[in-house]
Amino acid sequence: MLDINKIKNDFPILKREIHGKPLVYLDNAATTLKPVSVVERIRQYYLMETSNIHRGVYYLSEQGTLAFEAVRKKIKDFIGAGDTSEIIFTKSATESINLVAHSFGRTYIKEGDEILITEMEHHSNIVPWQMLCQEIGCLIKVIPIDDEGSIRFDQYEEMLNPKVKLVSLLHVSNALGSINPVKKIIDSAHRLNIPVLIDGTQAVSNTHVNVRELDCDFYVFSGHKIFGPTGIGVLYGKASWLEAMPPFLGGGDMILSVTFEKTIYNHIPYKFEAGTPPIAEVIGLGSAIDYILSIGLPLITSHAEELALYGTQALQTVPGIRLIGTAANKRPIFSFVFEEIHPHDIGTLLDRQGIAVRTGHHCTQPVMHRYQVPATTRASFSIYNSKEDMDKLIQVLMSVKDRFK
Amino acid sequence: MNASERDELYQELILEHNKKPRNYRKIDNPSHAVEGYNPICGDHIYLYLKMDENKIIEDIAFEGSGCAISKSSASLLTMTLKGKTEQEARQLFAEFHDLLTGKMDLQKSGHHLGKLAVFSGIWQYPSRIKCASLAWHALESALKDGKKQVSTE
Numbered sequence: 204m205l206d207i208n209k210i211k212n213d214f215p216i217l218k219r220e221i222h223g224k225p226l227v228y229l230d231n232a233a234t235t236l237k238p239v240s241v242v243e244r245i246r247q248y249y250l251m252e253t254s255n256i257h258r259g260v261y262y263l264s265e266q267g268t269l270a271f272e273a274v275r276k277k278i279k280d281f282i283g284a285g286d287t288s289e290i291i292f293t294k295s296a297t298e299s300i301n302l303v304a305h306s307f308g309r310t311y312i313k314e315g316d317e318i319l320i321t322e323m324e325h326h327s328n329i330v331p332w333q334m335l336c337q338e339i340g341c342l343i344k345v346i347p348i349d350d351e352g353s354i355r356f357d358q359y360e361e362m363l364n365p366k367v368k369l370v371s372l373l374h375v376s377n378a379l380g381s382i383n384p385v386k387k388i389i390d391s392a393h394r395l396n397i398p399v400l401i402d403g404t405q406a407v408s409n410t411h412v413n414v415r416e417l418d419c420d421f422y423v424f425s426g427h428k429i430f431g432p433t434g435i436g437v438l439y440g441k442a443s444w445l446e447a448m449p450p451f452l453g454g455g456d457m458i459l460s461v462t463f464e465k466t467i468y469n470h471i472p473y474k475f476e477a478g479t480p481p482i483a484e485v486i487g488l489g490s491a492i493d494y495i496l497s498i499g500l501p502l503i504t505s506h507a508e509e510l511a512l513y514g515t516q517a518l519q520t521v522p523g524i525r526l527i528g529t530a531a532n533k534r535p536i537f538s539f540v541f542e543e544i545h546p547h548d549i550g551t552l553l554d555r556q557g558i559a560v561r562t563g564h565h566c567t568q569p570v571m572h573r574y575q576v577p578a579t580t581r582a583s584f585s586i587y588n589s590k591e592d593m594d595k596l597i598q599v600l601m602s603v604k605d606r607f608k
Numbered sequence: 609m610n611a612s613e614r615d616e617l618y619q620e621l622i623l624e625h626n627k628k629p630r631n632y633r634k635i636d637n638p639s640h641a642v643e644g645y646n647p648i649c650g651d652h653i654y655l656y657l658k659m660d661e662n663k664i665i666e667d668i669a670f671e672g673s674g675c676a677i678s679k680s681s682a683s684l685l686t687m688t689l690k691g692k693t694e695q696e697a698r699q700l701f702a703e704f705h706d707l708l709t710g711k712m713d714l715q716k717s718g719h720h721l722g723k724l725a726v727f728s729g730i731w732q733y734p735s736r737i738k739c740a741s742l743a744w745h746a747l748e749s750a751l752k753d754g755k756k757q758v759s760t761e
């Protein structure tokens with residue numbers, strides 16, 4: 204069992220009162236809170252270790268480079284990659300997907316080819332492909348989901364055909380909480396030699412991920428959703444793809460030699476890391492992974508499973524609540540509509556009681572269309588959240604209902 | 609939630625207009641018709657006006673879906689503006705705008721807001737100001753262009 208009270212102590216923001224009420228933070232799918240250790244590590248870097256990395260011959264730069272590259276190794280181990288050269292630092296999950304769309308997409312996808320995504324994708328895994336389609340004339344095909352919010356695997360298998368050049372889908376849905384059967388999905392695609400990109404943004408903080416066991420071709424996530432800073436994302440790619448793909452951005456660090464006639468690109472991963480990287484953010488992300496490991500991923504996973512089960516049952520017993528996303532296999536992300544009360548009214552009134560939730564379309568407008576709602580209220584839980592937070596949410600929802608009677 | 613915990617935004621008047629919006633209907637052959645849209649929350653408001661030759665608002669009504677703030681604001685707008693001139697409507701829009709942005713001192717300024725003053729607390733909720741102004745932006749655009757769609761973004 205997670206020692207939630209102990210964990211809470213690592214997050215000073217949880218001692219804050221909002222509108223005179225203790226903060227209950229239930230917007231973890233948008234961003235997680237940051238533990239002291241992560242912020243202290245970043246502070247330490249800026250105050251005592253600042254230097255630009257790579258190529259510096261002085262002590263601080265050498266040490267900085269070591270610290271930076273140690274995080275690459277840490278991430279490689281964390282997600283089970285084969286080699287550090289397969290870990291590329293980006294600005295965010297969004298940028299990671301855009302990198303693949305630009306570099307892989309323009310090289311390997313041609314007019315008339317198909318890209319499969321699911322009906323539950325975040326806009327960041329829709330729009331880059333649409334931009335590619337506009338440019339080269341390829342097509343997006345959408346794998347449907349069922350009423351519970353699980354992928355229609357039978358339909359997915361029927362959609363696989365030689366024209367499909369990429370399957371790109373999320374591991375855990377930020378709107379529905381559903382966990383996709385990514386291993387099965389990857390295996391089916393690989394039978395036709397189709398590469399697969401997994402958007403693990405909502406998965407890596409609570410789910411064991413091993414990219415070699417999964418055998419995915421690409422895996423992406425953002426630092427700020429796993430207790431790390433904003434401005435840092437990760438792209439894992441199989442070395443064979445990354446070596447074959449052209450660079451994304453050009454500039455310093457991604458080259459071996461430059462003349463006005465010809466530039467020789469650097470090896471991977473540096474080929475994809477133009478310019479000064481977000482050094483402090485990378486170091487902070489390393490500290491966030493240390494934090495996760497210090498608590499223990501298996502414990503975090505069981506906590507998430509327990510909250511998913513408890514929350515689903517609790518919310519479904521509230522009269523007037525329609526829970527959207529009831530897959531058997533899900534994380535504690537609860538989207539719902541309540542009576543006829545608009546989510547923005549719910550969000551404001553919960554906030555007055557110190558409860559932070561997200562309201563709106565959660566960057567998944569197609570999901571809102573699928574369930575024919577303009578918007579939902581979404582409560583998403585993390586390691587510092589307990590069943591009591593769910594009880595409190597429900598209790599305040601009941602009082603909101605009274606006011607709208 | 610007891611009375612002392614009541615926040616300033618959801619006043620009884622707002623909740624009441626949300627439940628029973630006034631002039632919630634369509635107008636046949638309107639002189640002006642506009643759709644107001646807030647893509648952030650998916651709120652849609654259709655505003656209809658019938659203005660006579662003397663630029664007096666003979667009839668005004670709305671339809672659509674939205675949160676309690678946008679719906680009650682639209683309802684109060686129609687109640688307030690029926691029978692007013694175009695000039696008076698523009699004046700009220702300016703005053704209401706000042707109210708939403710916290711620039712209006714209700715005690716001091718000689719204003720014409722009447723029941724619209726119920727939104728005086730909203731400047732403390734920056735994310736909700738657009739909800740209260742949606743119908744008003746639709747009105748402004750109707751007066752300018754006659755018939756079209758406006759978006760708060």
Ligand SMILES: Cc1ncc(COP(=O)(O)O)c(C=O)c1O
Nearest residue numbers: 295296297325327373377404425
């Ligand atoms: C599933 C999923 N993918 C991608 C993203 C995009 O993450 P970022 O905005 O950090 O790039 C999010 C963020 O909400 C997400 O939930």
